[in-house]
Structure formats: structure tokens, C-alpha cells
Amino acid sequence: MRARTVLPAVAMTAVSMVLTLAVVVMWLGAAMPWPVALVVGLGIDGGWLATLAYERRLAAQGDHNQAVTAVGWSFGLIAAGVLVAHALTADGSAGAWLAVAWLPIAAKALWLVHGLWERTALTPAALDAIHGIQQEARDEAAVARARLRAEAATEETRLTAVTDAGARVARVQAKTANTLAGAWSTLETARKGEGTGRALTCVTGPVTPGVTTRWDLPVWGPSDPVPALESAIALTDTALDALIDEIRHSEDPALSYREMATRFRAAGRSASEVRLRAAWKRVV
Structure with missing residues (x-):
């Protein structure tokens, strides 16, 4: 995982340094001896590389220095400015040089991204622990959802059974009430009948x-x-x-x-x- 962020930054930094050195030698070679132009180009690249190495050392120690960071960005801007100036003064190839003039700034941005990744990176053990916690939480949530669904289904079945039983009880009670009402009506008719008393007295x-x-x-x-x-x-x-x-x-x-x-x-x-x-x- 670390190589995914550091390798692009290293590659772009190397390309930017080579381009800066080449442009300085070609640009200043016409006005001064080429060894002098080479020293100037190496000075720019060396200063940029030195500040970059110091920044990486501070980052490895968990520290940060704004002054060193400002110097590093200054060397990056100088390299980009050299490429832009050469593109503006070149004959017939200005577009090609402008297309690569942004590489020093892009290299600094990639080192910034790599530093952010290092400050937030976790060890494999920590990542495994986080994955286990997340998986456990998902398992508990799934079990809770299944339990709720099962309880809901059980409660629905129970309510259906209770409702059916209540309906059966109500039907039996209604039937019994109708039977008792008919029997009581018969008894009441017999009690109020004119011949009931005489018939019972005749017997007793x-x-x-x-x-x-x-x-x-x-x-x-x-x-x-x-x-x-x-x-x-x-x-x-x-x-x-x-x-x-x-x-x-x-x-x-x-x-x-x-x-x-x-x-x-x-x-x-x-x-x-x-x-x-x-x-x-x-x-x-």
C-alpha cells in the first residue's frame, strides 16, 4: 500500500529534476559555458532534493517544520518557473514545454498526498481488528433483524390464534345465550299459563x-x-x-x-x- 503513493511521487520528482536540469543547460548554455549552466541546474535540483529529504526525515519522526516546507515549495516553483520561461522563449515547441511545466508542482502535491497517507496509515493488525469489529457489528445487526422478524411473525401467529379462539368463544356464547333465552321463554310461558297451576295442583x-x-x-x-x-x-x-x-x-x-x-x-x-x-x- 505504501508503494502506491511513494512510487508516483518519486517518479514525477525524478522526471521534474531531469527536465529542469536539461532546460537550465539549454537555456543558459548559450550565455555561459555549459559546465556553469550544469552547476546551476544541479543546484536547483540539489536544493529541491535536500529539502525533500529533510521533510521526509521530519515526517518519519512525526514532526513538521513550516519553514522547510516553504523552502521545498519554493524550489518546486522555481523549477516550474524555469520550465515555463523556457517554453515561452522556445521557438516552435512552446506547447510541448508548457505541457510538462506543471510536473514540479505535481511532484510536490504527490509528496503531500504521501505524507497524508503516512499520517493516517494503520498497521495490518489494526486493520484486521477494525474489520473484525465491523463484521461483528454487521453480524449483530443481522441477528437482531432476524430476531425482530421472528418475534413479529410469532406475535402475528399468536394474535391470529387468539382472535380465532375469541371468535369461536363468542359464537358458542351466542348460541348458548339463544338456547337459554328459548328455554327461559318456555319456562316463563309455562309459569304464566292459566292451566299450569291447576295441572300441578291436581298432581300434588x-x-x-x-x-x-x-x-x-x-x-x-x-x-x-x-x-x-x-x-x-x-x-x-x-x-x-x-x-x-x-x-x-x-x-x-x-x-x-x-x-x-x-x-x-x-x-x-x-x-x-x-x-x-x-x-x-x-x-x-
């Missing part, structure tokens, strides 16, 4: 002679809690008969079996349905 009359039985169908609504059987007190048949008779005649007219049973259990008493009905028959 032989069982409970002399007692007017009241038939009430269940009422749609909240029900009263019944005390727990564990807290009730067991009664003998005699005590049970006396208690039932007392509850039955607590109001006028006498209470029905259903009303008596409700008040009996509300008072915290305990008796099975069979015993309670047997006692009721004995009392009545």
Missing part, C-alpha cells in the same frame, strides 16, 4: 291433602347464598317437626314448602331434603 293434591301448594318457577337473576352445611346444627325428628311447624305458621296464610325450606336453611339449620320433606308431610 293427593300427596298433600288440605294444603294449597304454590308453584313458582326459577327467577332469572342473582341467587342468595346458602349457609354451609358444616356450620348447621343436626336436629332430631321431633325437634325438626316442631321447627318446621313454627316456621310454617310464622305468617298467615301458612308458608309453602319452598318458602319454609328457604327460611329453614337461612336460619343455619341442617337437614337433608329427604328428612325435610318427611317432616313437612308429618306436620301438614
Whole structure:
């Protein structure tokens, strides 16, 4: 990687020095002996090369000197000025010399680029570490995106299942409500029917002679809690008969079996349905 920036700078610098030396010898050779012109050309190239070497030494030490840099650019401008002056005074080849007059400035610019590259260059170990960090970040980002997509798909599936289950529950509830409404309508019609009471009394009359039985169908609504059987007190048949008779005649007219049973259990008493009905028959 280092050769990609230093080799073009070295090549352009060498070409610029050769051109500068040739132009000085040709330009001043007519006015003075050629050895003197050669010394002048070598002086320009030598000064440029010396300042360039000093700049490279400072750059290798991590240092920088503005004065040395200014002297180096001055030698580059002098070389470019010599080429431009020769191009302006040459006969028939001014365009060709102007085409190469920019090489000294380009060489200085390439050395500047090479210096910038050296100040920002990293070792292979550091580059490998950076590549590993970037690859790890890309891997984590890809895993995070895949996890989010999977979670989104799972949530979508769950919501779809919940929605379908809710729809099925709603359909079952609607069907059950319709069935209960129809059954309750039937019960209500039977309760309010004119012949229902007479038919039920006709059936129960032989069982409970002399007692007017009241038939009430269940009422749609909240029900009263019944005390727990564990807290009730067991009664003998005699005590049970006396208690039932007392509850039955607590109001006028006498209470029905259903009303008596409700008040009996509300008072915290305990008796099975069979015993309670047997006692009721004995009392009545």
C-alpha cells in the first residue's frame, strides 16, 4: 500500500529534476559555458532534493517544520518557473514545454498526498481488528433483524390464534345465550299459563291433602347464598317437626314448602331434603 503513493511521487520528482536540469543547460548554455549552466541546474535540483529529504526525515519522526516546507515549495516553483520561461522563449515547441511545466508542482502535491497517507496509515493488525469489529457489528445487526422478524411473525401467529379462539368463544356464547333465552321463554310461558297451576295442583293434591301448594318457577337473576352445611346444627325428628311447624305458621296464610325450606336453611339449620320433606308431610 505504501508503494502506491511513494512510487508516483518519486517518479514525477525524478522526471521534474531531469527536465529542469536539461532546460537550465539549454537555456543558459548559450550565455555561459555549459559546465556553469550544469552547476546551476544541479543546484536547483540539489536544493529541491535536500529539502525533500529533510521533510521526509521530519515526517518519519512525526514532526513538521513550516519553514522547510516553504523552502521545498519554493524550489518546486522555481523549477516550474524555469520550465515555463523556457517554453515561452522556445521557438516552435512552446506547447510541448508548457505541457510538462506543471510536473514540479505535481511532484510536490504527490509528496503531500504521501505524507497524508503516512499520517493516517494503520498497521495490518489494526486493520484486521477494525474489520473484525465491523463484521461483528454487521453480524449483530443481522441477528437482531432476524430476531425482530421472528418475534413479529410469532406475535402475528399468536394474535391470529387468539382472535380465532375469541371468535369461536363468542359464537358458542351466542348460541348458548339463544338456547337459554328459548328455554327461559318456555319456562316463563309455562309459569304464566292459566292451566299450569291447576295441572300441578291436581298432581300434588293427593300427596298433600288440605294444603294449597304454590308453584313458582326459577327467577332469572342473582341467587342468595346458602349457609354451609358444616356450620348447621343436626336436629332430631321431633325437634325438626316442631321447627318446621313454627316456621310454617310464622305468617298467615301458612308458608309453602319452598318458602319454609328457604327460611329453614337461612336460619343455619341442617337437614337433608329427604328428612325435610318427611317432616313437612308429618306436620301438614
